Every structure is written in C-alpha cells, then in structure tokens.
Amino acid sequence: MAALPMGLATPALAQAPWPSKPVTLLVPFPPAGASDITARAINTRLAEKHGVSVVVENRPGANGQLASRMLARAAPDGYTLMVGAIGAFALNAVLYRNPGYDPVADFAPITLAVTTPNVLVINPSVVPLRDLPGLLAWMRERPSQVFHATSGIGSSPHLTMELFTQMTGTQATHVPARGAAAATMDLIAGHIPISFQGLGTVIAPLREGRLRAILVTDAQRSPLIPDVLTAAEAGLPDFEITSWQAVMGPVGLAPALVDRISTEVRSVLREPSNITTLAEGGYTVVADAPAEYRAFQIAEIERWRRVARRANIVLD
Structure with missing residues (x-):
C-alpha cells in the first residue's frame, strides 16, 4: 500500500485523544449544590479512567452568569467544560435583559446529565x-x-x-x-x-x-x-417539571470532539455506582446525546419564556 503524502492523515490518525491533559469543569454555584454534586460524579471517574487531572472549579456569581461568560470565552479545545443548571443554560436568557451570553449560540451541547x-x-x-x-x-x-x-x-x-x-x-x-x-x-x-x-x-x-x-x-x-x-x-395535569443539570463546552468545538467528550461523560454518568449515588440524592441520570439535549434546552427556554412574560419578570 502506498504511503500517504506528507501532511495528510486519516481523520482517525489526525484526531488527538481526549482527554490527554488536565480538564477544568466549571461549576457556576458554590460547593455541595446540585451542579457541584453532578460535576464531582463526572470528574472522579473521568480522572480515574484516563489518568489525567479533572478539576472542579466553583465560580459562583450572578445566578450562574459569571461562570457562563467564562465558558463562552474559553478555547474550543475540550479542556474547559461547564456543569450547570437550568438557570445558567435556560432561565437566565429568559429573565435577564442582558446576561452577557447566549446559552444556545455560545455553547456546544455535550449532554443533559441529570434531572430532579x-x-x-x-x-x-x-x-x-x-x-x-x-x-x-x-x-x-x-x-x-x-x-x-x-x-x-x-x-x-x-x-x-x-x-x-x-x-x-x-x-x-x-x-x-x-x-x-x-x-x-x-x-x-x-x-x-x-x-x-x-x-x-x-x-x-x-x-x-x-x-x-x-x-x-x-x-x-x-x-x-x-x-x-x-x-x-x-389533580393538576400538564404540570410536569424538572430541574436539571447539563454539560456544555464553548462554541466552536469540532463535531468529532463533541462526540468524543459526550461519549466519555455519558459513560461515567451511566456507571452503576454513579446512578445509585445520584438516585439517593433525588437525581435521575439522563446522559443523552448532544442533539437530544439541544432540542430539550431550546424547548425549555421557550416554555419558561412564556411563564416569565405572563408573570412580568424581567431582571437587569
């Protein structure tokens, strides 16, 4: 078989493994909250599986806006991700005049991690x-x-x-x-x-x-x-509501890298020990595909926008 010309490679050879260096998981709230619990369920096993440091970095402030803005500005290389709640990834866009980021346009969806x-x-x-x-x-x-x-x-x-x-x-x-x-x-x-x-x-x-x-x-x-x-x-039909935690990366992540990260994150979330531990705290593991989560996220934004408008809730 002829050798490939210099500078060319198959996609499989060109794609670097992930993770191959330390990963930061931003959490937009203080320790011990739902986002933090979910992030630590991911980071521990991800680090053990791949032998790299996976650090949970709590960056609370402005109802999740501070960490969300950091994620929006992060390099799209897969080494800065965020585990955030419905507030950061849906409600802020509904309630605030200018949260400083767009939860759909500025982020790459990885997975809907858990609901409660x-x-x-x-x-x-x-x-x-x-x-x-x-x-x-x-x-x-x-x-x-x-x-x-x-x-x-x-x-x-x-x-x-x-x-x-x-x-x-x-x-x-x-x-x-x-x-x-x-x-x-x-x-x-x-x-x-x-x-x-x-x-x-x-x-x-x-x-x-x-x-x-x-x-x-x-x-x-x-x-x-x-x-x-x-x-x-x-006696109250059509009142099905969950709070949720999702994993996001910055916009610009290559599709193949999104798939790789999503596969790894979903795998550790679905481990029996994580499912059991999270269930004991009232959380149900979802761990869906990026496209499924993105569709869910958009539907949630539209749903709560209607509620906020009717209640006349607008925040600066």
Whole structure:
C-alpha cells in the first residue's frame, strides 16, 4: 500500500485523544449544590479512567452568569467544560435583559446529565392540610398572605411556583432566600408556609415530618417519597417539571470532539455506582446525546419564556 503524502492523515490518525491533559469543569454555584454534586460524579471517574487531572472549579456569581461568560470565552479545545443548571443554560436568557451570553449560540451541547423533580412542600404546623384541593382553597381564602420561599429570583422553584399560580388561579408572594438550604430552614421555622423545592433539598425534613409534600412535579412518583402523588395524580395535569443539570463546552468545538467528550461523560454518568449515588440524592441520570439535549434546552427556554412574560419578570 502506498504511503500517504506528507501532511495528510486519516481523520482517525489526525484526531488527538481526549482527554490527554488536565480538564477544568466549571461549576457556576458554590460547593455541595446540585451542579457541584453532578460535576464531582463526572470528574472522579473521568480522572480515574484516563489518568489525567479533572478539576472542579466553583465560580459562583450572578445566578450562574459569571461562570457562563467564562465558558463562552474559553478555547474550543475540550479542556474547559461547564456543569450547570437550568438557570445558567435556560432561565437566565429568559429573565435577564442582558446576561452577557447566549446559552444556545455560545455553547456546544455535550449532554443533559441529570434531572430532579421539584416538590410542593408545606409546613404542616402552619398549613394543616394534606392534599392539593385543600391547599388551593387555603390559598384562595388569603391571597395576600401566602408567601413562598425559594433559593433566589429566577430559580427553577421560583418559576415553578409562578406557573403553578398561573394554572390554578392563586397568588403567592415570592420571598427569595440565600440558597435552597436557607429557604428550607425558613419553611421549617414556620416563617414561610409553602414552597417548591428540589427533591434532594427537602428529602430529610420530609422523612422527619418537619415538612409535608403535597405533590411531586414528575411524570412518575419518586422512589424516595413513594407515597407522594404526582401533580397529575393530585389533580393538576400538564404540570410536569424538572430541574436539571447539563454539560456544555464553548462554541466552536469540532463535531468529532463533541462526540468524543459526550461519549466519555455519558459513560461515567451511566456507571452503576454513579446512578445509585445520584438516585439517593433525588437525581435521575439522563446522559443523552448532544442533539437530544439541544432540542430539550431550546424547548425549555421557550416554555419558561412564556411563564416569565405572563408573570412580568424581567431582571437587569
């Protein structure tokens, strides 16, 4: 067989292996949150498999905008990625006049890593109810006195409550807290009667009886709280909502490199140990293909844009 002319190579020979040097996984929130938990599920096994350093770098600020802008400016070589939430990759584009990046145009999709449902929770000592019809009646009797706590303006629980009140004809005044843990403590203390929270955030106080769940916003009941009805079972159809974490790279990544990174990331996410550990925290591993995630992301942006416009939520 004749040798290839100088300067030419097959695509397989021309493509460098990935990862072959340290990888940085940006996380746009502090440690111990959902994005951080997901990133560390990826980095540990990826580093072990390939013998390279995979560093989780927490860069919190501006509801995920700081790290997202860093990713948008990163070299498209596959060595700077980000594990971020629905806020960074969908909601900021809906809520902020100028978040400083476009979550579709500025990023290359790698995979939708995990999803987790939100749970409608109440403080049973403040709201002594057990079902959705009773809660709705309670809310309608005191529209100016219903307050709900979330991890912050523009968070998934915030917009979930906005959609809930739109669909049910109720009212609830938003009281943003400094993170999901602080919002949950306000609920437990009785300062706030009601909230939507991510399942992992409230699983412990639910099991302890300090909070009560009215419904879960998933298509199926959660095995962690199997007695809690889905929204459809509770009497609220078409209210399927998940908070989610995805992996992105900067725009400009070569398609073959996107496929390579996605294959590796999805592989480690699907390892049984990761599936089990994440499930214990309320997370379901998705690990889909880049095109599937991109279609999902665009649909999520459009969905929440409609909710934000109807609620007249615009942030500077």
